[in-house]
Amino acid sequence: MEERARRARREDRWLCVRITVLLFVWRGSLAQIRYSVPEELNEGAVVGNIAKDLGIDLSILKERGFRIVSGSTEPLFQVNQNDGILYVNRKIDREEMCERSSTCLVNVKAVLERPLEVHHIGVEVVDVNDHPPRFPDTERRLEIAESALPGARFQLQAARDPDAGVNSVQFQVVAKDSGTPSLSSNVTVNVFILDQNDNAPVILSPVSANGSAEGVEEIPRNVNAGHSVTKVRAYDADIGYNAWLSFSLQYATDSSLFGLERYSGHIRTLRSFTETDEAEHKLVIVVKDNGNVSLSATATVIINAVEPKEAFAASDTKSAVQTEEEDYVTFYLIITLGSVSALFLLSIIGLIVMQCSKPPDNSSKYSRDSNYANTSGSGTLCHSIQYRSGDKRYMLVGPRMSIGSAIVPGSNGNTLVVPDHRRRISGEVRN
Template sequence: MMSWSRPLLFSLLFYFTELILAQIKYSTPEEVKLGAVIGNVAKDLGLDVSTLINRRFRIVSGAQDSLFEVNPNNGVLYVNKNLDREQMCDRNVACLIDVKVVVENPLEIHYVAVEITDANDHAPTFAEKEKVLEIAENTSPGARFQLPGARDPDVGINSVQRYKLSQNDHFHLEIRDRGEDKIPFLVLQRSVDREQKTNHSLILTAIDGGTPLKSANLNLTINVLDINDNRPTFSKEVYSVILQENVALETVVIKVQATDLDEGTNGDVEYAFGGDINSKVLELFSLDTNTGEIRVNGQIDYETADVFKLDVQASDRGQPPMTTDCRVIIKIKDVNDNEPEIEVTSISNMVPEDSKHGTVISLISITDLDSGLNGKVICSLTGNVPFELKPSFKENMYSLVTKETLDRETVSHYDILITATDYGEPQLSTLKTLSIQVSDVNDNIPEFSHSPLELYLTENNAPGASIFSVSAFDKDLYDNAVVSYRIIRGGGGHNDMASFININSENGDILALKSFDFETLKTFQFQVVASDSGTPSLSSNVTVNVFILDQNDNAPVILYPVSSNGSAEGVEEIPRNVNAGHLVTKVRAYDADIGYNGWLLFSLQQVTDHSLFGLDRYTGQIRTLRSFTETDE
């Protein structure tokens, strides 16, 4: 290592001090072209140009010396590399580059300070493209929210000079200076409502002061945070639906829907029936707490209830929860599921057969639990019966009346089939049988089987014995059919045979009070009256023709001439010269009886000579069997 003496060091320091003659300051904008002249060092040093022939200019090597170059002959300083102030210098201080320029012959060192001035070669930039802010919807106006500032490497007027905010109704921009920086603040000037607008999209623009102006945009998204400031709202205050009865279980009746403008749990809605709902309704309907669907939970019967009014409550899950109510009216539509019912109020189950046309027999009431056409009923009778239904002034009321003359003797009992049919779809019918007895009136006279009647009575009957029986039939009943008998008698004279006849009034047995003789009386007649026991009594007559039958109660009587001496024997004189077959005489005889009883057969009882005479047994003629001889008497 070289050692220097103290005197020598002082000499050299003096020498070099003398060499630093001056310091020059230049200014050049950044981003100038390569070769651009910054300044003439020789001229600015005041050197005579004529003396520069032997002098040389050079830049002493250093970290930044290569940025510039000097013309060795004339001392012109020019740009050798691209100048970027933002890379070379701190933005907060002046950008000065010290360049050591050495001039030789004699040796001189000059310090040249080159200030790199800023050019507006950068636009402002934001660190993010988008900024999201969250503001509660109950935030009071005047609240401030710091926004990210824009960065601009340029300085001075070329850096960010101002900010602006896109046009809106709720926010404005406030700028605060903090040293050289401008800090933007978003100020709430009007309350925000999440239910009206959930987010606000704004644009923050940062603008520098360069020429031309350069800017950058930051997208601002302000999300409005929800608070539970809204009640659930039903789509309708009153829901109305028509539900058919007898629908299947789990059938969806209706879906109520409530919306809550809040969000999250503040906007989550759940449903429930009102607290004062009838417990029986809860047995019929169920409510889904999440969806609001009302379903059938039991048997729906129109005849039990035709309308249901349900109160449904919607609540959010905020703290505290907010609620609202609506009403659901369920009208039940009738189904034709009930048959008509027939109620018969009989005035009497016995109808006199002489009832006049239009006589009321029964009152018939028809009820059908259904409604409308399903409950409208028509009533009719089945079959050909002497009755009809007369509708009453009151609906579904009828009177059963007679429309024809009744005759118990023809038909004593009617089973009337009443049919009640509704007008539903499909139609339903009910049948009811009404039994009616026709009661008897005394409208029939006793009737004999034949008229007149013929009685054949054998003579010599025993007096007091029954000789005949008459019978009359009465079609009526009971007392009206109880028949009694009597004989119509004349004046009681000798020729009134009825006086010899008696009759049993209860059974019609006829008794003869005397014995009749055919040879005296062969025929006679009398009349029998049959009377019933009705009120008034009815009767009929029958003539009984009595024929006396002959008995063989009389012996034949021979009629022949009586002799002069009164003898019963007859005497016939016959000539001797008669031939065989000569009619001698004819024996006459009489028998009071008739018929076979009066038919006569003749025979000879005693004959002296059987060869002389013969008797015809049928005619009674006596004839000679041969001629007489001398010996015949």
Template structure:
């Protein structure tokens, strides 16, 4: 409606041009995409969008047109309400589970019009609600600080993590009031906030050996959610330098098929103190979640190695927070960014959306046999797929939207030549080495009555001795019909005629199923010497087809009359 309103403000000619362009765009279903937005955690069955209206259909036409959702690889989160024509939620939607901390969470799936095998792309944005409070990796943090430390000394603290995004994520830190410490929050190069404890006044271990602090992390939601971490500061003697990493950030790229137990890099931190105060140990941040199950850090050497098989399709990169802590407990941190490189370890996959098991042999060229989708979990060149089928078949592939293909006929089929086709579809990616997958469709060709019965000869002749017994078999004819079932079932008859004023059927009869002729009388050569008739072969198709052939029956003389003396 917004597009049409804008068109009305343009000059008439430009309006017509843009209107044609808009109609052409809407005409091609492959170019359109339907977009909706819905909050996470709403009740099952909640309204998402009027899919019937956006498809220009009446709600009751959804079932008649065979409209359904086509998706793969995840639990179905949406459903169609056939009465209202609305798209509704089918399950609980958790944005953090689906998209983590991505700024924008988009779910894509397709809607299929079954009657025309047309695909529409649907994109639903899941908006965040404030359903996660900030959480610290540890509930209580123990720090050790020398009493000789000068005011202004800064101690990096454990950061909190909030699974929400935008205003709902972590916004600020606060330290409950105390006599010796204040809080400063710095923004890192990655945009995250890092709290630091600042010493405001000198410490005296003999006066107070332990300080108990409370750090509060709050988000910007409504209502505001917060999390706390207790900090226990133990005052020690003369340890005034924290470890320092050789790099503020480490980066490494490794293929996803890197073997388990491979060392990928070594982090190094130095401490200018000496003795116990200079002994550095390395630790992974405990808030890493699944990343901590993939990598292992040697606390003494700083070696980072893989302990679980990497999968590019699950995660393209890992960000690892590493802490270096000296003997008394001063720490510093660095970040390791591991980029996972894709290898071609996934063959293409078929999803058969719709396929016919049979097709009539009189179907016109262009008849759709099936609709299927191919996809590859790899990326880049490894996920570029080409589909093919053997050249000697009367079919071709037509590519549609989102790697959907239609299998259609290229010419008229002939069941009498091929009663079925075993079609092999091949999907091949462009990785090195290339991987491929085959799918098979068994297609039966349904018969129509397109062949009339055919006799093996253009005419038949038979010879019958006179004085034959009544009911004797005198001859048989056979026709062949290449059609099947009723279309190939033949019945025989002959054209009624008269012989010397007597119906032909009083002399002979025919078995309609076998084509065998029987004599109903004993023939007399001296009475008549031959019979001429037409035999008809008719199939049982709808409409039936027939053919006929001429049959000549000759009566042979026997010595059944003695001489007569006339004079």
């Protein structure tokens, strides 16, 4: 019983203490005051005189330990125990403290001891237009499809690297507040026109006479694996990734015989032909672009396997070689005949030149005509005899004379005297 009585007395005492504290708090709450200060005040700026506003005697401030209590290790405000003035302890930044709140109120407590008094003080921080509007990034990239209609709206998203190509538009966005003075900021927006996959691939080859994407190719049956048959060519009017084309084989008469390169469109044989393979093969090629919604076009290639023409090719080659050899023989014959004719002509010309340039005969000046006459009175000789001498030596040229003939000088030349009787006479030639 005694133990219960002791516990009851202790609880009563604690209850009295709590009531006393609540009374002090209630009394302090009645004395609550409120101040209003602008942000960005420097350290030491005066907020207000707490002692004067609360009606506290300045002489007891130190004695009762007058102070400011806040939950921060670095309080924004402090009080001077000599005059009871509340001042700024560090610079106040409203945006840092209250962010986007419409009201920024800082609560502090002014405490007096012996007896305990707590006074609640509220300090409202008024926003000051000290920060211009800022964008997260100085540049933003806005991508708009080329099919966008006039009046379409687009939200500015996260910034990206700008593009300065022909499909970009650049403009400035200015944001201005309504403060006094008004502050503003701007951002450069680069709008890049994204290509839309609105163009299907166009087949360039093969193309038939009527404009359809069809073609016929012929290859010999004796080709080996890897033989190039033909190449499908296509074009896409889009740009970038949308213009990347890929080729695939949609249908083939024999898929084991022909293959198609995915990105080049080259058709090649995968193996050699056999006797059981058909002579005609049909291939249907699909050309697709790389758009999100892929567009495609088809081309048809007919491949005919024909018999090899090696014998005809060999015959044609032999005939061509023979014709070429005959042409060479004719050419050489013409050159030979021409050379012989030229040499003959040059020889004739040389002979003519030699005859024309031959010097005159020096012995002609010693030539002298001689007339011979019969001195016996029977008449002259039946013929004349001429002689020449180039070295002043005389030689008788003529028919054989009879014994007793003589040569005597005449008026116009030398005269040969022949007596009637046959005897030898000596002839003397005078010059």
